[in-house]
Amino acid sequence: MVPSICIFMTGVCFWITYLSVDGAFLVFTSIQRRFNGRYTCTARNIGTAESATISVDLSVIYPPSRPVISGPDIVVLGESFTLFCYADSIPLPNYYWKVATHTVDVIEARGRVYKYTQSASTYSIWRVCYAEVTLFPTVGAQQHHSIFEKKNMIVQEKTGIWSLPEDVRSVVGKTVDVECKVAGAPAPQVWWTKAGNSSFAYQGGRLFIQNVQAYDAGMYTCNAQNTMTPSGQESRDTRDSRDFVLNVENPVFPGDCAECFNPDLTFKITTTTPSNTVTSATVACPSVANQGLIVATVIGWLLAATLFAIGLLFFLRYRQSSTITKTAEQESSKAHAKNDIHSLAHPSMDRQLPVPPYNRMEPEMVADSPYTELYADHYTEPISDQNSPDYLTSV
Structure with a gap:
């Protein structure tokens, strides 16, 4: 239903305001804000030419528009900032501020101006401005209106080191x-x-x-x-x-x-x-607890050196005995070969000449040799007729 107002007066009358309307009725439809003002009605008697006037003030009331919040978009942790809220309405609305969270529904401040200092570290904060009014029209029942607007602000924080050990071992x-x-x-x-x-x-x-x-x-x-880079301020490091x-x-x-x-x-x-x-x-x-480990390490190295020395000694002895055996084998082989050559060169000498007992070698046992007995005839002087007894006998 479109609000309207009708004023009725008897006699010949007309309305004088920023517009002129003839007639006893002044009707407004689709009330607008521009209809605000004082309206005067004048009545005149045609016969006597007498007139009378009456005035009436028309006030158009309306609920608040959506609020507009002005203020910084980027604030600094620990520094105060100010927000302003405005909504158009007649009569003037009442303002109050809340935190835009689902868990907090407490009014933080009242009035158009809101001052706050952010003390907790967070990425951003929200604030909500409410504008509300109750309308009391001359005609009709009273009406209550409330509307709000949110504002998000980024919170910047100064650099700070809050955890670092003083001594590391x-x-x-x-x-x-x-x-x-x-x-x-x-x-x-x-x-x-x-x-x-x-x-x-x-x-x-x-x-x-x-x-x-x-x-x-x-x-x-x-x-x-x-x-x-806070809003309205220069960048700072x-x-x-x-x-x-x-x-x-x-x-x-x-x-x-x-x-x-x-x-x-x-x-x-x-x-x-x-x-x-x-x-x-x-x-x-x-700590002293490591002394045992060090002592054990030293003992281990000493034991290893001792075992190495013993092994080296056995190796040298074995090598020496092997060399002696090989030398004996070689000497025995040479003697046996010499016997064989001598027998082949003088086949009858072994039968004619007696062999002195001291010129004959006794059998010799050679370890690890295929020859278990060696017989070698050695003569102190070369064999010739001069050594024969007949050589010294005169004829």
Whole structure:
């Protein structure tokens, strides 16, 4: 039903306003905001020419339009910001603000202006502006209207390192894995540097060193940086850094160097921080529990050396005995061959000449030889007629 208003007066009358209407009735259909104003009705007596006037104010009331929220789209964690809300209505609406979540339905603030400081780290926040009004028309029942609008704001956060160990200890050959936990929005860039080593560079939030060595010890720095661009403000860089010391222990040395080894065998690694402050990290010897392992290792090496020496001695003796046997075999073979040659050269001499007992070799046993007995005739002088007894007898 289209709201309308009708004013009736007796006699001859007409209406004077920004328009002129003749007649006793003034009817409005499809009420618009432009109908707001004062309307005057004038009545005139035709016979006496007397007139009378009356005025009436017409107020057009209407519910609020959808609110418009103005304010920053990007805010900074820990810094305050302001939002403004506006809705067109007559009468003026009432404003209040809520958090746009399903679990919170509490009014945070009232009025067109909303000021807030975000203290919790989150990616974004939502705020809702409500505009509501109750209409009391002259004709008809009262009406209640409420309408709202949401606004989403991105929350940016300064770079900050909130977790990094101060001292890390490892053993030579192990793996070092250190995590640098960083907060910030946009996500910060993280890299590592090492004091005293300008060529060292490592990217990422985790420092990962495999097969760590003594020269890896020193002071390392975790660096983080991001760039924020809040609404209505200039871009700004935020940065944070934190140090930790890596100590690398050598398991070769026992824990108490003063009792089992020369204390001078320990060494120090000296590093220089960016502030020109010199710090020293002593590579500590392992615990005394490793002494048993070291002693067992030494005994094992000594036992192995002893077994090697014994084996070498047996090998040399066996080689010497084999050489002697081979020499005896060779000498026996030569003697036997000489006997055979002599017998073939003087077949009758063996039958005519007596062999002195001292010129004959006794049988000799030769180990591992196919010849078990060797007979060799040796003569001290060559055989000739001069050696015969008849040679000395005169004729």
